[in-house]
Structures are given as C-alpha cells and as structure tokens.
Amino acid sequence: MATAVVATAYGGPEVLSLAEVEVPAPGPGEVTIAVRAAGVNPFDHKRYSGMFGTDPAALPLRLGLEVAGVVTAVGADAVGPAGPISVGDEVIAPVSGGYASAVNAPAARVVPKPADVDWKQAAGVLSVGGTAVHLLTATGVGPGDTVLIHGAAGSVGAIAAQLAVARGARVIGTAAAGRHERLRGYGVEPVEYGAGLADRVKALAPNGIDAAIDTVGTDEAVDVSLELVADRDRIATIAAFARAGADGFKALGGGPGADAGTEIRANAWRELLESLSAGKLDLVIAKTFPLTDVAAAHEFVLDGHAGGKVILLP
Structure with a gap:
C-alpha cells in the first residue's frame, strides 16, 4: 500500500x-x-x-x-x-x-x-525542462540568434533562457523588476513587461528579434512577438493556443491544435541532467x-x- x-x-x-x-x-x-x-x-x-x-x-x-x-x-x-x-x-x-x-x-x-543532483531538482526538471527544449527546438534557436522569451523568470522560461544562452543565442527576457538580477546572472538581458514593452525591446535590439518564445499566454506577449519577429514559424507559445491558431504561429504542448513534441520532450533528459549535474543549469x-x-x-x-x-x- x-x-x-x-x-x-x-x-x-x-x-x-x-x-x-x-x-x-x-x-x-x-x-x-x-x-x-x-x-x-x-x-x-x-x-x-x-x-x-x-x-x-x-x-x-x-x-x-x-x-x-x-x-x-x-x-x-x-x-x-x-x-x-x-x-x-x-x-x-x-x-x-x-x-x-x-x-x-x-x-x-x-x-x-545523477548522484550530484538532489531529489528536489530531479523531481522538478523533466516536465519544465522538456517543454523548454521543445520551445527552443521548434523555434530553431541557435548561435547568433537574438531571442525574446516572455516569462523568462518562470520555471519553463528560466530553463529555456539558460539553454538558449548555452547554445550561443542572445536572450532578452521579460520579467518583473525583482527578478532581473537573477536573469542577468544567467546571461539574459532582462526587460520589464507592461505598456511600452515593444519599444523597450527594440531599444535593446535595434537590429531585430529572430525568434520569440511565449510561456505566459498574454495578449501583450503575443502582440509584441508578432510585431518584432518577421517569421511566424519562429514564434512559439505554450499558453496562447487560440491566438496561435488565429495568427499562424506555433502552439506547443497539450492545448488544442498544439504540437505535443513527444519525442523531443522524451529525449530532453540527457541535456537537462548533464547540465544540472555540471552546475550549468539553475533550477x-x-x-x-x-x-x-x-x-x-x-x-x-x-x-x-x-x-x-x-x-x-x-
């Protein structure tokens, strides 16, 4: 029992x-x-x-x-x-x-x-980490890209941000002001969400944004992504499923019309646990x-x- x-x-x-x-x-x-x-x-x-x-x-x-x-x-x-x-x-x-x-x-x-990963981190990494890997894979984030991550201090966003930096991308991440210092520690350039977000991102990246990852699902996140990213195949959300269907960008996960990414998520454990074990990923x-x-x-x-x-x- x-x-x-x-x-x-x-x-x-x-x-x-x-x-x-x-x-x-x-x-x-x-x-x-x-x-x-x-x-x-x-x-x-x-x-x-x-x-x-x-x-x-x-x-x-x-x-x-x-x-x-x-x-x-x-x-x-x-x-x-x-x-x-x-x-x-x-x-x-x-x-x-x-x-x-x-x-x-x-x-x-x-x-x-891994022996050097504690129980709490071990129990918490696969779901959010697999989602993060799926988001990066679906948007093709790699060396030289500038990527905007909405909700970069959240569980999924923080892992996506760290992995994107490790892959050679420049990461701009939205978060409340109180979490900016932690994001800077990850190599992320933080920006506060709210009115004027698009202009603040443009000021940081006048040459444009290559990809956008939405982990929060707000209209603001979607609207700013659509305004700043030219290729809608490089915009992905795990929350704004209705907007993805209406506006022609990628929906990932378990929502209506979303790509489940089963194989990507199932195989993400190697990268995630190796990074955790090496101290290169903060969960x-x-x-x-x-x-x-x-x-x-x-x-x-x-x-x-x-x-x-x-x-x-x-």
Whole structure:
C-alpha cells in the first residue's frame, strides 16, 4: 500500500485529500519507485479543476506527472533509455499518480538520477525542462540568434533562457523588476513587461528579434512577438493556443491544435541532467511541501507568483 493524493471531486485545492492505495507488483516493462520527491505542475490543477471535463466516473483522480525516487521492484524486461533498471537504482520518471509515497512507472521512460543532483531538482526538471527544449527546438534557436522569451523568470522560461544562452543565442527576457538580477546572472538581458514593452525591446535590439518564445499566454506577449519577429514559424507559445491558431504561429504542448513534441520532450533528459549535474543549469525550487499539505502547495502555485518549481515530499 502507498499514501497517495486523490481528488474526490472537481473544484479547487479543497477537493484534494490523502488515501491509502494499492501499488501492484510491477508488470513486464514496469518498475515500482519509492518516491522521494514529486514535482507539481499546472496540468495537475487543470485535471481536477474540471477543465478537461467533469466525468464522475473518473473520480477519484490520481495526480502527479513526475517523480524522483528509489526503485524497489522491477518487472520482467525493465529496461530504460540508459539500460536495464535494478532494485536500488536512484531514478527520475514521468508517471501517472506521482503524488504518492510509491508509484509504478513504465521502465522505458525511467532515467538514472545523477548522484550530484538532489531529489528536489530531479523531481522538478523533466516536465519544465522538456517543454523548454521543445520551445527552443521548434523555434530553431541557435548561435547568433537574438531571442525574446516572455516569462523568462518562470520555471519553463528560466530553463529555456539558460539553454538558449548555452547554445550561443542572445536572450532578452521579460520579467518583473525583482527578478532581473537573477536573469542577468544567467546571461539574459532582462526587460520589464507592461505598456511600452515593444519599444523597450527594440531599444535593446535595434537590429531585430529572430525568434520569440511565449510561456505566459498574454495578449501583450503575443502582440509584441508578432510585431518584432518577421517569421511566424519562429514564434512559439505554450499558453496562447487560440491566438496561435488565429495568427499562424506555433502552439506547443497539450492545448488544442498544439504540437505535443513527444519525442523531443522524451529525449530532453540527457541535456537537462548533464547540465544540472555540471552546475550549468539553475533550477529554482520555490518551495517544498509535505504530501499532507498538498492543498496548500496548490494554493501557492495558483497564486501565480511561485518564482520556481514547487515540490511535494512524501
């Protein structure tokens, strides 16, 4: 048995509670993971909020998309992208129902945790990092490019900004003034969002912007991107899905009409973990919560100003 978070109804964080659930022996191609840390993602809230439907038959809902932990059991042919998986291995995995003390996962997606990456960072990097890599790949960001990243201090934006700099791009990133110093530490040129944003970006980059990445989904972010980037194939959003369809730029992720980028995201772990392990990637952990305080964790995330990843600790 394991302790797990379940949503017993559709609504806000108040519908979340703990339950004892069975963790069956892993089947062929599966492993069981004792969870040391679980990442909190906006998609988790979207599921129990009813955004994707309110089918009573789907309740209670298990939540949680990514975990880091220790393998406690393996099924036959438990082979991951880095090779066979054994009991005792420290791993990271995308899962279903990761807000739990233990969970089963498909071995094909379980990757080894580097020894010098802590549990919190390990549990928080794959989802946001895979999204960041997808954004950079879809917009073709590379050496010599000048790229504008909207929401550069957020979890996805900060990783995209750091990876873009590492790839040889010049990065201009929007953020609140209080987060500019951190962005400068990443090699990013910060600019405050709000009225006059396009003019402020033009002043920094009079020769133009080659690509734009939108992680916030506001009309301001979209309008400025469309004004400053000539090639709409080099504009991508993970939030403004309706605008992408109407204005002819790229939508990425799980929204309507979006490119899921499944292969890109699934293979991003090598670059992400290598960069984390080498100290070349800063993943900000905004706050941790015990599993018992999952409702408070979600209230903190829904406030919209977390400033980094939120992690649950079983």
